[in-house]
Amino acid sequence: MGKREKKQRHQRHPRREASQYLEGGENSFSYENLPSPSKPPLSDEEDGEEEVEEEEQEQEHEGRSPSLDIPSKFLLYQQSVQSPKGDISYLQKFFLMYVGGRQPLHLQEDFCGTALLSTEWLRNDPRRTAVGLDLDVEALNWCMENNVNAIGADSSRISLFHGNVLQPCEAKLVSFDSGDCIRTIRLDPSEEDPRMDDQQSILQGDCISSPRTMPLNISSKQLPGRDIVCAFNYSCCCLHKRKELVLYFRHVLGFLSRRGGIFVMDLYGGTSSEQKLRLQRRFANFKYVWEQAEFDIIERKTRISLHFHLQKPQKKLPYAFSYSWRLWSLPEIKDCLEEAGFQSVHFWIRQMPDSENIKSVEGFGIGKDLKYEEVLSFEQQDSWNAYIVGVAK
Structure with a gap:
């Protein structure tokens, strides 16, 4: 059996991911949170993929089960991939630059996974609210038990939804009372409360609970129009078709405040992004x-x-997360945002260290102090990361 067959076999068990976005059936992959541009991994030519595959074969042969003291893959992901404070700093900067007139208070984090960014958003201002949307209920439940519980009383200002960003009106509100109970809701941006000055998202529905839970009494709830919607960690690469990307951007536009708002996503690219690559x-x-x-x-x-x-303990978690990505180009993203109705689109790019030149952990310091800068043109590099800002007014 070749390497490709070995990998596909492992991805099918023991746990299937929740995503049903583009590739249905057994080969679906979760979009959870994806690698962040703020913490790129390092190249390591000494560790080949044979090392991972040998560990995989050994675990299957011995029938070993995960040890209780092994940290959650979601915790490892947060520690190694995400930098929510840095992202929030740029989100505030973009909003004040392109919208202005007020402080951004209402955030929606699409493809939120464990919603680390959303919970961090709530910490510094009691007026802030956050909405998280993701298709992986396991990641959302882990968030409820860990990230949401960690913010105490601030948890009353966050709403987590289990659903597809392409069908947000079908999303379900994850209950804070029980991880087993979720509420069917509507996130239809077209319905507005005439008493409100801002655009609202109407949440309505009944409780759907497991046999172990009691139905909850749920009243209608309203969320303010978002000042910022973001989709980080290259999540839009999980959308493979142009019409789906445009549809998603239209949903985003509908959730933004009528007083003005921004959508921010990230993307990576460069010559090294279009070849086989292994970084650490x-x-x-x-x-x-x-x-x-x-x-x-x-x-x-x-x-x-x-x-x-x-x-x-000495343990390997091979294929903790796997994704099928369509690597979009910057002009394609711009065209789709404009077709969806965004007024303007801006690129902020940071050149990353060449993947071929980073041979050790010491090399990670190269370029770490470089900031993202707004550009109208940018010469191709080995590796770059970008924030893409769509402005709605």
């Missing part, structure tokens, strides 16, 4: 590995896998 970053007690499969230049698709190698 070392942390105190584990190593984070990003593996990019062969790149199809016709469909512009690749497969991304994230692995974690623990030191204590």
Whole structure:
């Protein structure tokens, strides 16, 4: 059996991911949170993919089950991938620059996964609210038990929804009373309360509970129009078709405040993004590995896998997350945003260190102090990251 067959077999068990976006059936992949541009991994030519596959074969042969003291893959992901404070700083900057006139208070985080960004958003201002939307109920439940509980009383200002960003009106509100109970809701931006000055999203529905829970009494609830909607960690690469990207952007536009708002997404690119690639970053007690499969230049698709190698205990979590991505170009994103109805589109780009030149953990410091800058043109590099800002007024 070749390497490709081994990987596909592993991805089918023991746990299937929740995403049903584009590739139905057994080969669906979760979009959860994806690697952040603020913490790129390092290249490591010493660790080949054979190492991961050998560990996979060993675990299957011995029938080993995960140890109770192994940290959650979601915790490892947050520690190695995300930088919510940095993202929030840029979100505030973009809003004040392109909308202005008020402080942004209402955030929606699409493809939110464990909603780390949303919970961090609530910390600094008691007026702030956050909405998180994701298709992976396991990630949302982990968020409820860990991130939401950690913010105490601030948790009353966050609403988490289980659903598809392409069908937000079908999303379900995750209950704060029980991880087993979710409420059917409507996120229809077309319905507005005439008593409100701002655009509202109407939430209505009944409780759907597991046999172990009691139905909840749920009254109608209203959420303010969002000042900012974001889709970070390259999440829009999970949408493979142009019509789906435009549809998603139209939904986003409907959720933004009538007083003005912004949509912010991130994207990566460069010559190294269109080839087979393996990068890593070392942390105190584990190593984070990003593996990019062969790149199809016709469909512009690749497969991304994230692995974690623990030191204590010595354990490997191969294929902790796997994704099928369509790598969009900046002009394509701009065209889709404008077709969806955004007034203007702005690019903020940061050049990243060349993947071929980073050979050790010390190399990670190269370029870490470089900031994102707004550009009208940008010469192709080995590697870059971008924030794309769509402005609605």
